Amino acid sequence: MRSSKYSLVILPALLGFSGVNAEESGIFLEGGYQQGKAQYSTSKNGKDATTANLKGFGLQIGYQMFANKYFGFKVYGFFDYAHTQGIEFANKDASGGNPINCQMPNGLPAGVPIPGGVPGHAGAAPGGGLPAGGMPQCSINVMGILQQVVGSNKPVQPNMLTYGGGADLIVNVISNKMMALGVIGGIQLAGNSWILATPNITDVAMKYMDVSKKATGFQFLFNVGGRLRILKHSSIEAGIKFPMLRSNPFLQTKNDGTIYLRRLYSWYVNYAFTF
Incomplete structure (x- = not known):
């Protein structure tokens, strides 16, 4: 009987102690710098590919939850923007x-x-x-069309927009009231759009028949990195994200080629504030 009384007292105490240094659950805002690589190719497997730098920023808003001071989970919506710095054509036209x-x-x-044509009608067959x-x-030629849109002596510099939702697992190796240090990783499901900072390509597509543009496609990304919490509300995350799908065409014709434009990866450094 006495042991059961001790159990009733000790068990809540242990549970309470385990939650003393647990991280706070709540809504968070996050944002920071991103840099990576974009790839231009005329084939799905990346042959004859050209790469260029991507620079921009990323934003997140969501909710994070912690079961205890070592394990947490967060769900969020996110938006990435990046500008491509000069994709040059090996054969411009x-x-x-x-x-x-x-x-x-x-x-x-x-x-x-x-x-053999009729006089006055060059190339016409007899009888008109x-x-x-x-x-x-x-x-x-899709390369020639894209180069004509931006100018014959200018590199192609599209802007990338990626937007959607994600979920990450948080694992802390060290966690106390002052700080927490651990790793973070998860997946992101998103739409991915490429926008040329040039006159609208629709006019060129109308001029040259059988040209279609698919600026937006579905994307699946892996996200992995490290996380440092400072005091109660602030944290810094640094990591890298990898888009996994490569088969979304950007510009294609029915008879002579397709251009594939995709992000290879981006590394990031973010600051997050949890309310």
């Missing part, structure tokens, strides 16, 4: 100055008079029908 390249079936460039060489066959 493979079509020789014109993103659209047309040839007649006989190999002659379109527009060249074909023998189709050209003697047949209908022209055209190919559209």
Whole structure:
């Protein structure tokens, strides 16, 4: 009987002691600097790829919960912005100055008079029908189109927007009233958009037939890093995030190529305040 009384007294005391240094649960705001790499490629597997630096910032708002001073969990919405610093083309315009390249079936460039045409109608077949060489066959060069949008002597500098929700696990190695030190990791589900800081590409797409732009696609990211809490409300996080999906086309034509534009990774340093 006496041991059961001691148990009733000791157990709550132990539970209370374990929660003395537990971190605070609550709403948090977080933001900081991001830097990484973007990749431009004409194939899903990254062949013939060109990379460029990404620089920007990230924001988060969410709620964090702690079971005890060592284990916690947070859910949040986030927004990342980054500017790409100069993706150069290895071959700026493979079509020789014109993103659209047309040839007649006989190999002659379109527009060249074909023998056998009716006088006054160069290239026309007798009787005013189709050209003697047949209908022209055209190919559209996506690299040339994209380069024409930004200017023939300028690098391509798209802006990246990533937005969605995430969930991270927090594991503290050290935790007391003054500070906590540990690791953090989780996943993020997001939309990812690329925006050219140039005139709208829609006009070019209308001019050159069969060109489509897919500026926004779904993205899945892994996030891993370290975390330092200072006193009660402030914490600093540093880590790296890896977008996993690479098959979203940015600009494509039906007959001659697709441009894939994606973020390879970003490292970040954030400050968070928990209310």
